[in-house]
Amino acid sequence: MSKMYHxxxxxxxxxxxxxxxxxxxxxxIAPRCLTYFTVVHANVVNMVxxxxxxxxxxxxxxxxxxxxxxxxxxxxxxxxxxxxxxRDLLVLTSQKGIQMYESDGSIMVYWHxxxxxxxxxxxxxxxxxxxxxxxxxxxxxxSSGSVLVFDVPSKGSNITLSEVLEEHKEAxxxxxxxxxxxxxxIADLVSADDSGLLCVWKSGEDFQLLNKIPGFxxxxxxxxxxxxxxxxxxxxxxxxxxxxxxxxxxxEVNAHARWIYSLDxxxxxxLLISAAEDSWVRVWHLSLxxxxxxxxxxxxxxxxxxxxxxCGARFCDGDGYAFAVTGYDLSEIIRYTQA
Amino acid sequence: MKIYSxxxxxxxxxxxxxxLCYLIFMARRITSSARSSxxxxxxxxxxxxxxxxxxxxxxxxxxxxxxxxxxxxLLTACDCSPIxxxxxxxxxxxxxxxxxLLFINLGGEMLYILDQRLRAQNIPADKAKxxxxxxxxxxxRKRVMNDIITTMFNKKFLEELFKPQELYSKKALxxxxxxxxxxSIMRLNQASMDKLYxxxxxxxxxxxxxxxxxxxxxxxxxxxxxxxRDFVKDTPSILSQVDETNKQLxxxxxxxxxxxxxxxxQTLLIFFQDMHIRxxxxxxxxxxxxxxxxxxxxxxxxxxxxxxxGLIRMxxxxxxxxxxxxxxxxxxYCGALREGSFEMYGDRVIKLGxxxxxxxxxxxxxxxxxxxxxxxxxxxxTTPNPLAKEELNLLARLMGGLEVQKSANTDSxxxxxxxxxxxxxxxxxxxxxxxxxxxxxxxQATKDKQTNAELAKIMGEFGEMGxxxxxxxxxGDDLLAMMDGL
Numbered sequence: 104m105s106k107m108y109h110x111x112x113x114x115x116x117x118x119x120x121x122x123x124x125x126x127x128x129x130x131x132i133a134p135r136c137l138t139y140f141t142v143v144h145a146n147v148v149n150m151v152x153x154x155x156x157x158x159x160x161x162x163x164x165x166x167x168x169x170x171x172x173x174x175x176x177x178x179x180x181x182x183x184x185x186x187x188x189x190r191d192l193l194v195l196t197s198q199k200g201i202q203m204y205e206s207d208g209s210i211m212v213y214w215h216x217x218x219x220x221x222x223x224x225x226x227x228x229x230x231x232x233x234x235x236x237x238x239x240x241x242x243x244x245x246s247s248g249s250v251l252v253f254d255v256p257s258k259g260s261n262i263t264l265s266e267v268l269e270e271h272k273e274a275x276x277x278x279x280x281x282x283x284x285x286x287x288x289i290a291d292l293v294s295a296d297d298s299g300l301l302c303v304w305k306s307g308e309d310f311q312l313l314n315k316i317p318g319f320x321x322x323x324x325x326x327x328x329x330x331x332x333x334x335x336x337x338x339x340x341x342x343x344x345x346x347x348x349x350x351x352x353x354x355e356v357n358a359h360a361r362w363i364y365s366l367d368x369x370x371x372x373x374l375l376i377s378a379a380e381d382s383w384v385r386v387w388h389l390s391l392x393x394x395x396x397x398x399x400x401x402x403x404x405x406x407x408x409x410x411x412x413x414c415g416a417r418f419c420d421g422d423g424y425a426f427a428v429t430g431y432d433l434s435e436i437i438r439y440t441q442a
Numbered sequence: 443m444k445i446y447s448x449x450x451x452x453x454x455x456x457x458x459x460x461x462l463c464y465l466i467f468m469a470r471r472i473t474s475s476a477r478s479s480x481x482x483x484x485x486x487x488x489x490x491x492x493x494x495x496x497x498x499x500x501x502x503x504x505x506x507x508x509x510x511x512x513x514x515x516l517l518t519a520c521d522c523s524p525i526x527x528x529x530x531x532x533x534x535x536x537x538x539x540x541x542x543l544l545f546i547n548l549g550g551e552m553l554y555i556l557d558q559r560l561r562a563q564n565i566p567a568d569k570a571k572x573x574x575x576x577x578x579x580x581x582x583r584k585r586v587m588n589d590i591i592t593t594m595f596n597k598k599f600l601e602e603l604f605k606p607q608e609l610y611s612k613k614a615l616x617x618x619x620x621x622x623x624x625x626s627i628m629r630l631n632q633a634s635m636d637k638l639y640x641x642x643x644x645x646x647x648x649x650x651x652x653x654x655x656x657x658x659x660x661x662x663x664x665x666x667x668x669x670x671r672d673f674v675k676d677t678p679s680i681l682s683q684v685d686e687t688n689k690q691l692x693x694x695x696x697x698x699x700x701x702x703x704x705x706x707x708q709t710l711l712i713f714f715q716d717m718h719i720r721x722x723x724x725x726x727x728x729x730x731x732x733x734x735x736x737x738x739x740x741x742x743x744x745x746x747x748x749x750x751x752g753l754i755r756m757x758x759x760x761x762x763x764x765x766x767x768x769x770x771x772x773x774x775y776c777g778a779l780r781e782g783s784f785e786m787y788g789d790r791v792i793k794l795g796x797x798x799x800x801x802x803x804x805x806x807x808x809x810x811x812x813x814x815x816x817x818x819x820x821x822x823x824t825t826p827n828p829l830a831k832e833e834l835n836l837l838a839r840l841m842g843g844l845e846v847q848k849s850a851n852t853d854s855x856x857x858x859x860x861x862x863x864x865x866x867x868x869x870x871x872x873x874x875x876x877x878x879x880x881x882x883x884x885x886q887a888t889k890d891k892q893t894n895a896e897l898a899k900i901m902g903e904f905g906e907m908g909x910x911x912x913x914x915x916x917x918g919d920d921l922l923a924m925m926d927g928l
Contacts, residue, residue, distance in 0.1 A: 321747070
């Protein structure tokens with residue numbers, strides 16, 4: 104069997120990746136033939152812009168912020184691009200709050216401070232879990248279990264907190280919005296937490312809870328929503344597929360030998376990528392049969408990143424032609440393209 | 443304890459008070475063009491607190507306040523001479539329950555290493571009063587271990603340690619372990635202390651990284667605690683302290699969820715990020731590569747609660763399994779072992795955290811440079827301080843660290859070398875790469891009688907301080923100069 108993917112030239116980073124869930128975000132800018140990558144290192148976000156011809160790389164670093172201080176030592180939990188019809192924003196979530204930047208990281212357009220207690224409490228406080236929903240919402244999760252819904256205008260910095268969703272009791276781990284582009288899908292957003300609970304939402308002036316899918320006492324660290332199907336990765340190394348609105352379990356895969364850290368979907372082809380602490384990156388293929396409400400999941404490819412606990416894996420394009428990987432203590436983004 | 447926020451310049455210290463307490467204060471450096479003289483740089487005092495000393499002097503560390511303090515300073519006194527040390531604000535603060543685990547596991551590794559070195563080292567047999575050399579060796583080794591363990595499990599210190607708080611910075615934690623290593627009659631030179639700390643941290647990094655489940659970090663901690671209990675099993679008073687701590691660990695940590703443990707683990711991994719020091723025993727056992735990175739096997743038992751990879755199951759709407767497939771996972775995994783015990787006593791099953799050293803397997807490190815993206819935490823302040831005086835390494839003397847005068851304190855202990863020979867130890871100190879230096883203790887005190895009286899007076903205004911200090915200390919100090927030099 105010939106290899107489906109082969110390794111490309113890696114992109115060097117200014118500092119190594121931290122061991123955080125979903126620690127890689129990718130933004131493809133077709134008109135400029137550029138791809139942006141972000142990787143979190145403690146209190147800094149490393150941003151690299153790579154030209155498609157592989158000749159030009161430029162780096163930028165963004166720091167966490169707190170209060171009136173421009174730079175902070177508070178740790179960043181996640182960085183991700185939110186793609187909305189009118190604009191793309193780069194969102195950083197940290198122990199102190201939420202920062203939103205223009206997509207190239209040049210200007211911060213919004214800062215939201217979390218309520219942090221005066222003295223440290225036993226339960227940590229932080230924001231984690233980022234998703235852009237429909238035309239104008241950016242949703243961010245919080246360690247208390249709340250989901251903050253921000254209303255984003257088509258331009259400018261007049262971003263407002265429009266709603267706080269309180270369904271989760273444990274810290275939010277990841278969130279995802281429907282990525283198939285199909286406007287007929289009822290479910291718009293799925294949120295996951297440390298207990299493995301999944302909440303499925305419909306967006307609007309008031310977000311509506313469609314379903315609560317209970318966990319099985321295991322953290323769900325990464326989640327995706329595609330064609331109404333929730334794809335969830337767990338600390339036990341399992342991947343589960345649920346029908347979003349009904350909560351029916353469609354498939355279960357004993358995919359990894361360690362904690363899953365990242366999932367991604369290529370919406371045009373249904374390719375799924377999973378990455379875990381066990382050093383493996385696996386590519387799967389999903390096909391949905393709406394008539395029978397069933398799913399087929401087929402294993403396509405394995406890649407072992409030797410001696411590395413992987414913390415981020417993303418497709419670089421909507422077809423899944425290329426993907427990128429980050430690992431704890433690694434100062435590079437490893438790339439693979441289809442052979 | 444009272445904390446004062448004062449926004450004026452710090453000019454003086456109460457030397458007498460310092461012999462009873464620690465003065466901890468946070469300050470921001472003022473960069474003004476109008477600097478009147480070299481000996482009076484600008485520091486803006488942000489907050490001040492006095493902390494009482496307890497028995498063997500627990501070091502209480504105040505994290506920086508929300509105003510950005512450039513430095514946190516610790517002031518103490520020995521023989522009426524002030525000693526100043528700089529601690530730095532801690533950058534790692536994710537999980538607030540991480541510090542006790544970090545301290546106990548690093549402490550455990552330290553004890554394993556010291557135990558091995560004490561057994562291996564030939565101690566000059568000039569202690570004629572002992573019956574046999576062998577008796578002396580055994581007795582003193584036990585005494586050293588007991589002294590260190592007693593300090594480590596000091597009630598007051600542990601109380602402070604177990605409060606939810608932000609992680610100490612690397613430097614502050616290193617200072618704590620320096621003190622711990624010297625809480626007995628044993629002495630370590632700078633090079634040996636550096637090496638000891640390298641080994642401790644790399645060993646624990648390895649254990650954290652290779653833990654099958656995040657929750658297993660607690661089992662690793664229990665392995666260390668079990669071994670510590672074994673070291674002091676013949677001394678009931680210390681044993682009860684250790685048991686108390688073990689109980690606390692069980693109470694605080696067993697209720698935590700897997701997700702919360704993963705957060706603790708992620709916090710620890712950030713603390714250990716970019717450390718790739720090569721350890722000889724790891725290289726020999728092939729658990730570490732020559733580039734300093736640990737080997738992560740893709741074989742062996744899966745963690746408890748995980749299935750071996752390979753099975754795909756698909757279901758119908760009614761919940762029936764309709765299809766089952768296997769995929770090739772590329773690894774060589776087998777089923778999980780039974781779960782280790784989280785009780786006070788029990789089989790932990792996991793081997794991580796048990797003692798891997800023995801007399802026949804010596805501990806060495808190779809000073810390989812870190813990767814080119816080495817974290818800024820290991821940056822070293824290399825600006826020489828023209829005001830330093832040779833004999834004034836007071837904090838070190840207080841802690842019994844570096845040897846200043848060989849003639850003094852002949853009965854106060856024996857030196858332990860973590861290297862094979864004295865020459866090797868000396869060589870290691872000289873050749874240690876800059877980026878791996880632990881710039882922890884950096885003290886100087888200077889004479890400046892002119893400002894001394896004024897200094898003391900103003901300091902007396904801080905309240906809770908009794909009478910202002912007289913300029914009785916002949917080794918007076920320009921505190922500002924001291925701070926500036928750190």
